[in-house]
Amino acid sequence: MSHRQVLEALSGLILGMFVSILASTVVSSSLPLIISDLKGDQSSFTWVVTATLLATTVSTPIWGKLADLFSRKLLIQIALIIFVLGSAFAGFSQDTSTLIVFRVMQGLGAGGLGALSQIIMADIISPRERGKYAGLFGGVMAVGMVGGPLLGGVVTDAFGWRWNFFLALPIAIVAIILLQMTLHLPKIVKRAVRIDYLGAIFIAGGVSLLLIWVSLAGSQFEWASATSFAMVAGAAALLIAAVITEFKVKEPIIPLQLFKNRTFTLSVIASISIGVAMFGTSVFLSQYMQLARGATPTQSGLLTIPMMGGLLLASAFFGNVVSRTGKWKAIMVTGSSLAVVGLALLSTIHYDTNFWFVGVSMFILGSGVGMVMQNLTLVVQNTTEVKNLGVATSAVTFFRSLGGTMGVSILGSIMGTLVADSIKDGITDLSPENQLEAAKTLGSGVIPHVDELPDAIRVLVESSYGSAVGSIFLLAVPLAIITLIAVAFLPNNKLGTMNAIDLAKKGGSAVDAETEREREIENAEDSLIEAAAATAGLPAVGEAHPVGTRTGSTASVDTRP
Missing domain, CATH: 1.20.1250.20 (MFS general substrate transporter like domains)
Known part of the structure; x- marks a missing residue:
């Protein structure tokens, strides 16, 4: 674009x-x-x-x-x-x-x-x-x-x-x-849709309860109180459940x-x-x-x-x-x-x-x-x-x-x-x-x-x-x-x-694609070199280059491109 x-x-x-x-x-x-x-x-x-x-x-x-x-x-x-x-x-x-x-x-x-x-x-x-x-x-x-x-x-x-x-x-x-x-935007490839409702509930509930505790503690109840401990324990349980859920769902x-x-x-x-x-x-x-x-x-x-x-x-x-x-x-x-x-x-x-x-x-x-x-x-x-x-x-x-x-x-x-x-x-x-x-x-x-x-x-x-x-x-x-x-x-x-x-x-990330792109460029450069060598009657890249062999009346020399 x-x-x-x-x-x-x-x-x-x-x-x-x-x-x-x-x-x-x-x-x-x-x-x-x-x-x-x-x-x-x-x-x-x-x-x-x-x-x-x-x-x-x-x-x-x-x-x-x-x-x-x-x-x-x-x-x-x-x-x-x-x-x-x-x-x-x-x-x-x-x-x-x-x-x-x-x-x-x-x-x-x-x-x-x-x-x-x-x-x-x-x-x-x-x-x-x-x-x-x-x-x-x-x-x-x-x-x-x-x-x-x-x-x-x-x-x-x-x-x-x-x-x-x-x-x-x-x-x-x-x-x-x-x-x-x-x-x-192009249409995305359609596939079976599975929304993780349980994970969403656990994440939302755990984060919300934790923030409610932070906001109310010190004003509505003491930081070190039964209410505080209950809210923190509840938030921790919900967030642990969220982690377990995220490991298991597709x-x-x-x-x-x-x-x-x-x-x-x-x-x-x-x-x-x-x-x-x-x-x-x-x-x-x-x-x-x-x-x-x-x-x-x-x-x-x-x-x-x-x-x-x-x-x-x-x-x-x-x-x-x-x-x-x-x-x-x-x-x-x-x-x-x-x-x-x-x-x-x-x-x-x-x-x-x-x-x-x-x-x-x-x-x-x-x-x-x-x-x-x-x-x-x-x-x-x-x-x-x-x-x-x-x-x-x-x-x-x-x-x-x-x-x-x-x-x-x-x-x-x-x-x-x-x-x-x-x-x-x-x-x-x-x-x-x-x-x-x-x-x-x-x-x-x-x-x-x-x-x-x-x-x-x-x-x-x-x-x-x-x-x-x-x-x-x-x-x-x-x-x-x-x-x-x-x-x-x-x-x-x-x-x-x-x-x-x-x-x-x-099918990869930007870094992977960039590496692949560089590899393609290198391969293309090698192909061009080999094509040029073939046109000039020279050996391809990486092949043996015998010195002193004869092709017709001309001695072949080791001149690599």
């Missing part, structure tokens, strides 16, 4: 991804206000975010498996419809529980969009060329991440936060039509033999930790800007531009570098290092830190994530057999979402504890009348409207959230170091030059 044909085929795909990112991020800048209006606390705030990530996480491998069995074009259109309907319904929420339910629906659609877009891109673009287009996807993602919070802030300040949930509807309709018109959701591939295993480890950096920072930076710095939703969107700008520039630029040079290892190691540095710098912020320092730190972190995130999927697809391309791609996305979900849950729970302890300690320094007002305003745990608080209480809340967010980023630094180590040990495999459709005819 020519560059133009590829862009036409990807146009609906890119627009669908843009809708997904926009609908997800447009509410991020107004989320503190939404939770406050719906009378929610820090736990509700965390769960509104976690619900989407959790649904995305548990549904991603299922979408990936379905992609290996059914029409990928139809599946991505269904995923887009589910996502946008969930977003629209969320706009009518009257309490945090209803909002969480519809955010789960959003997450189910998002799981399909995230996995299927990567799988379809592998169908029509070779690994060597994919870096360029992955950079394009990363750029679109970054534009959505930058524009979403900013647009959401403007809409919230002008019309109210509910309109944020309706913005994606017209764009989604256009994306569905565009997908129908421009995306033309069509597992996540084929465990994939972990024999060193590239896949290390990419999964890196994906888990990079997920925390990607999802966690965007969630807690929003709280930092509004609750620790007193920013409006619009200002919050503007203040997070450095991070998304870094992600946009790094993803687009280095994606092109990978396509031009075929070199990816040094880029990913550098990106992982930048992620460590960015998180370390953000761990030092407080409620009165200079904005230029916060901006530089966010830009460094965003650049690091942009250099790593897309390329992790690329290197896995490059070494995976075509028959497992869907599940391998979705598995990397699954573990990245799992890392983000667990990260947001655990860090959110810790943050709630840190903020509560800080406020409790700081109240004693207030005047008696302010102590009564603080107990009345903050005692319920509901996230307050900071700009409506008396000055003394406002400073206390801002200071508490500022120091807590810094502590959260410090806890994320070791995870970023794990990403760096995993990326450093990734095998530096050469990127293939064949897309998945061509590879399906070869």
Whole structure:
């Protein structure tokens, strides 16, 4: 396919991804206000975010498996419809529980969009060329991440936060039509379809129970309590049952033999930790800007531009570098290092830190994530057999979402504890009348409207959230170091030059096909040499060349081509 044909085929795909990112991020800048209006606390705030990530996480491998069995074009259109309907319904929420339910629906659609877009891109673009287009996807993602919070802030300040949930509807309709018109994929080979329903139930149940425990422990019950032990034991039992099931069924959701591939295993480890950096920072930076710095939703969107700008520039630029040079290892190691540095710098912020320092730190972190995130999927697809391309791609996305979900849950729970302890300690320094007002305003745990608080209480809340967010980023630094180590040990495999459709005819992975291609080229060169030798009356390559024998009156000499 020519560059133009590829862009036409990807146009609906890119627009669908843009809708997904926009609908997800447009509410991020107004989320503190939404939770406050719906009378929610820090736990509700965390769960509104976690619900989407959790649904995305548990549904991603299922979408990936379905992609290996059914029409990928139809599946991505269904995923887009589910996502946008969930977003629209969320706009009518009257309490945090209803909002969480519809955010789960959003997450189910998002799981399909995230996995299927990567799988379809592998169908029509070779690994060597994919870096360029992955950079394009990363750029679109970054534009959505930058524009979403900013647009959401403007809409919230002008019309109210509910309109944020309706913005994606017209764009989604256009994306569905565009997908129908421009995306033309060959029909997959029909075979007996066996969906691993039991494995899906065990995986979803085990991961969900584990995340529910992380979110509720410390607030609803003690970490070391009978309830905690029961939930952890239940989650462990479900996940063990999932592993046993995946070993035995014919069509597992996540084929465990994939972990024999060193590239896949290390990419999964890196994906888990990079997920925390990607999802966690965007969630807690929003709280930092509004609750620790007193920013409006619009200002919050503007203040997070450095991070998304870094992600946009790094993803687009280095994606092109990978396509031009075929070199990816040094880029990913550098990106992982930048992620460590960015998180370390953000761990030092407080409620009165200079904005230029916060901006530089966010830009460094965003650049690091942009250099790593897309390329992790690329290197896995490059070494995976075509028959497992869907599940391998979705598995990397699954573990990245799992890392983000667990990260947001655990860090959110810790943050709630840190903020509560800080406020409790700081109240004693207030005047008696302010102590009564603080107990009345903050005692319920509901996230307050900071700009409506008396000055003394406002400073206390801002200071508490500022120091807590810094502590959260410090806890994320070791995870970023794990990403760096995993990326450093990734095998530096050469990127293939064949897309998945061509590879399906070869029946192997990109690396295998590339080796076969080189062997074919060598054989062709040998054939040409032998043909030239035969034409010149010389022995073929590898044959004996006797010296001094006569053909007619001419002595034959040992002159090998």
